[in-house]
Amino acid sequence: MIDRDRLHDLHAEEERRFVADHPRSAELAEEARGSLLAGVPMPWMSRWPGAFPLFFVEASGARFSDVDGREYVDLCLGDTGAMTGHALPEVTEAICERARTGITTMLPSTDAAWVGEELRRRFGLARWQMAMSATDANRFVLRFARHLTGRPKVAVMDWCYHGTVDETLAVLDGDRVVPRPGALGPQVDVALTTRVVPFNDLGALERALAHGDVAALLMEPALTNIGIVLPEPGYLDEVRRLTREARTLLVIDETHTLCAGPGGCTRAWRLDPDMVVVGKPIGGGVPAAAYGLSAELAERLTPPMLSHDIDVAGVGGTLTGNALALAAVRRTLSVALREEDFAVAFPLAQAWADGVAGVIEEHALPWHVQRLGARAEYWFCPPPRDGAAAAAAIDEELEAFMHLWALNRGILLTPFHNMALFSPHHSRSDVDRHTEVFGQAVAALLGRS
Template identity: 45%
Template sequence: MPSRITDASVEAMLTREKALFLQRNPKSRALSEETAQNWLRGVPMHWMVDWGTPFPLFIAKAKGVDLTDADGNPYVDFCLGDTGAMFGHSPKALAATLREASEDGFTTMLPSPDAAVVGRLLAERFGLPYWQVTATASDANRSVLRWCRAITGRKKILVFNGCYHGAVDETFVGLDNGKQRPDPALIGEPRDLNELTKVVEFNDIPALEAALAPGDVACVLAEPVMTNIGMVLPDEGYHDALRRITRATQTLLVIDETHCMSSGPGGYSRANGLDPDAIVLGKPIAGGVPAAVYGFSDKAAARIRDYLSGRAPGHSGIGTTLAGSKLQLALMRTMLETYFTEEAFAPLIGLARRLEKGIADVIIKYGAPWHVVRVGARVEFMCSPDRPRNGGEAGRVIHRPIDMAVHHYLLNRGVVITPFHNMMLICPATTEAHVEALIQGLDHCLAELV
């Protein structure tokens, strides 16, 4: 427990803020009771109850960074769909494309003229020449793993402890006191995932070398910065070592940029000179409408062509009917042309720096044993004085009661941050006044906790 924030103060804040939430949101409460009659756990997707509030907050309208709930309460949104709406809700250019595209058909199982433009833009922005479309980043990760296993002839993959790559079963493996085990929260998986997956700590070069040395791993699947267990930055030189070791062991390197796309118009990989064999892009690539893509290097694509040349035609197990639709391509074109540009990103990153400094100033002001970190337009604070170097360290320092207290406090004062951790995004609709509102809200929250 942080030295200057007591269990009693956290519990008192949670009790007070939950009571205020009940008072503010009678219509959301009524809707929650109604939806519970027909939806599992009372929501269309079960993690919608993971905000920790007494019942879900029902959102009636979202535009830019402005949310309005069913009771008419306004909010400034720094969660932005946990990156799905990274450029704001219903950005003007995307909304216009959606209206126009809706008149010309949604899906045809054939490419549209936008395919040529989107492919070129993806190659220009993210540096890999060959791409495929899926409905979600989970689908993209699953597809990439299948291709990697096919062209290497190896069954195993390697992930990092505390990672998250969507709903990909074999990535739900972690370390418990140094022993590898499947995540006990994973539902209904019939296999022993230890047979398919190796897991090591992020930033641990000797562990990575030892795990890849036998030559039985098809690919390493990694976020360039761990983002789902707090934000864990790579040590200096770590990505160089990761690339060197994967090449030495003929292991493919897959970078999942789904969250780190906030680093710039070419994601973290282009901003930091990474050279992966494959990249996965999800959530914001079509502005929050279900779409994702994955890309391969020239060498990886050549191996795929060689593999397919000797394979009988039939079901590949890769791809779904609605992937690569006309609508997806139209929206991705608009996002890539309008928002994934240096001009669009520059003010976002500048404002994110202001938010980072403002939070750091609040932490210093109250002597709170916290820290703040930023990657591009993405900012996060964690309730520990030192930055964790890996998922194991991050998991041990996460303080759920404090996080919940802060989330409830800000939510009741019209500020939304990501519920699963303390992540905040800056989008084109975010203003300095919005940033100041968040900083002031955190200042007042810490004043009460301390």
């Protein structure tokens, strides 16, 4: 239903508007190209809509402003890193106080036990350890799983994303396991380390585990990094049954699915994993992550964790669990990501989804909108049931236009997705503004404006 010539013309018009509206960001982008690889601190920062990335000067609550003095409703929230909202005063106070009294000593701080107990209360896992990022935490738990089971391989979902963990950057090409497109310099053939199964496909999972060589299945309870793909009824219960029967450890990565509530999907859906990983959101923007283990696994891991050579065991890092991160996590979990916070965010996400669905229905488009807790996302297709279908449905041209149209009207969506994430700092007026802007974009595309 989309006229591609019209789409290209509209996109070019939006690009001209973007360049005209952001002269200072353009100057800084040109300056950065002289010293930064790809002109940005991290390469994915170049994937925002527009001819160059925006440079921001301040972010607070659910808004940020750029160097050209423009303010935006932030529906990205640092791709969950700021799920709490930006610059929480209580977290800022804790960070400043900790910085004044020492950031790192290689010793536990007085916040450590509180953080462990709070994570245990939220997720139900008996013992916890800290990491700098969910990538690190995922890397560590996979190492633990191989150690505990004596098995060489791990299993992941097709088109998953668990950070920059080599074993997880794998997809299916027919029946073959191959590196995910874009993965640079795999250290080994991923088929040697990894079995890949489609999400929502219990038969494929059973066949993969039947080899008897899978130490752990690492998965999100709902796919989020290829768009939101929800589990079918009963699927996760059967995943737990099959992994138990195969004596394969089940690891749930809640870094993004923490949007489902204070204890993520693990608590909201009463899951029973052997290990849980949670990352970005818990530090209120300060790099921090954690992983939890069942009591049985913790007892088995205690001897090697207390051994004299644990510092070279491939787990940890000198700044991991530093006092600044623990202070940020303690204060964040004290004042944010609580039941009362999600009680505000969930209805906003539902209203956003309803607004988008209303526009889709009005124009009789074969599109769809999906919600998971405080997160919602629209698709240019019916809802996919697995990662491969989600990847095949990506329309980069259309997505780039929709993002740029929204950005030029003061709304930031998450890059790589058509996703909005809500915090208690958003308002219904933010939702209504997005519905209006989304409707205008669709009408312009269809020549009905």
